[in-house]
Amino acid sequence: MLNISQDKLNRRVDLSHYKSVQRVFHHRHYKWFNRILLGFSILLLVILFLPWTQTVSGKGSVTTLSPEHRPQTIQSPIPGRIEKWFVQEGDFVNKGDTILHISEINNQYFDPLLVERTGEQLTAKSGSVASYSGKIGALAAQIHAINSERVLKKQQATNKLQQARLKVKSDSIDLEAAEINLQIARTQLERTLQLQEEGLKALPDVEQARLRMQETQARHISAQNRLLSSENEVVNAQIEINRINAEYNDKISKTESDMFTAQSNQFDAEAQVSKLENDFSNYSIRNKLYYILAPQNGYINRALRAGIGETFKEGERLVGIMPSNFQMAVETFVSPLDIPLLHKGEKVRVQFDGWPAIVFSGWENLSYGTYGARVVAVENFISPNGLYRVLLGPDPDDYPWPRDVGIGSGARTLALLEEVPIWYEIWRNLNGFPPNYYQPQTATTVSEK
The missing domain is CATH 1.10.287.620 (Helix Hairpins)
Incomplete structure (x- = not known):
């Protein structure tokens, strides 16, 4: 009941004789409520002083660690005409297998002898x-x-x-x-x-x-x-x-x-x-060169020039191939504000698209479904998207990455930095400050030497 009137009803009528009022306004309820508030305050104060790992987040995609293992296209160094296909899309080919046969279209080389x-x-x-x-x-x-x-x-x-x-x-x-x-x-x-x-x-x-x-x-x-x-x-x-x-x-x-x-x-x-x-x-x-051969073991992804009798120029892409033996990596992009915080060899947590994960940004030990990685290379020049490219490789000390992750699928990364109290992290985010700038232990040791 709202007390919006100047004539207070509780001053003229004694409500303490009613059983419902006695049950609601009992002093024992105030005691438990105060205890809950005190406990929650103490818990909140303790949580504020718990350690929190600062992170640098980024978004990227799955790629390969070595450039020769990335998806590629096969070109012909000479112009020609497609005569016969020996493979289909999705076929596995070994290095040196014939993919297609071409014929000559330049009259200078028509003579078979x-x-x-x-x-x-x-x-x-x-x-x-x-x-x-x-x-x-x-x-x-x-x-x-x-x-x-x-x-x-x-x-x-x-x-x-x-x-x-x-x-x-x-x-x-x-x-x-x-x-x-x-x-x-x-x-x-x-x-x-x-x-x-x-x-x-x-x-x-x-x-x-x-x-x-x-x-x-x-x-x-x-x-x-x-x-x-x-x-x-x-x-x-x-x-x-x-x-x-x-x-x-x-x-x-x-x-x-x-x-x-x-x-x-x-x-x-x-x-x-x-x-x-x-x-x-x-x-x-x-x-x-009249027979286009597979440069390495892999799977035929897509025929970029189809049909029989179709002509093409030299250097034109004919078919795409995905190498079968490769070591996965993740290329992620971080903002220029965070790029000075990343160094080669630092640990990073990776979450792959399509793989269930529960991520606690500051408590990586409580995260589930993320995989360990280490920084392999940091690009020194900004990318066209306004971010810096960072290449990550699998962490040998962590669980192996899932092999079913496809090349090109998305990934989210969390680079692990210093441990700070939670109150400091809240204060930093409220004020828009960057994570603490630091040097890794290896760099400090080298500089001391």
């Missing part, structure tokens, strides 16, 4: 290189023979020159002897003429002396001629040496020119051989 004919061209051009090598060897031997012959010819001409010089020397000595004989004959003629004038010599003696002088002059002139002839032979021998040098230099130059031409042709043939080898290797490898 392209590799064999390229090999024949390579063999023929290799033989050309060998022929040029043989020709170069023959020309080199010819140059060596010409050099040897030039040495002999030059030695022969040098010997002739030496003989001519010795002959000049001999003829010059003969000329000097003829000059002496001429001088003696002239002196004898003059003496005979003088004796004739004195009457001591007869005319025949004078004639005989004049005849000897004429003979001596003739021998002197003949000696001069022989000396000039010998000097001409010296000049001719020198000219012969120069001619031999010029002749053999010309032969050697011509042979070297032929050898250089052969070397140039050999280099050109070797370049063509290298190009043909490159083409042969490319064609051989291209023939192997």
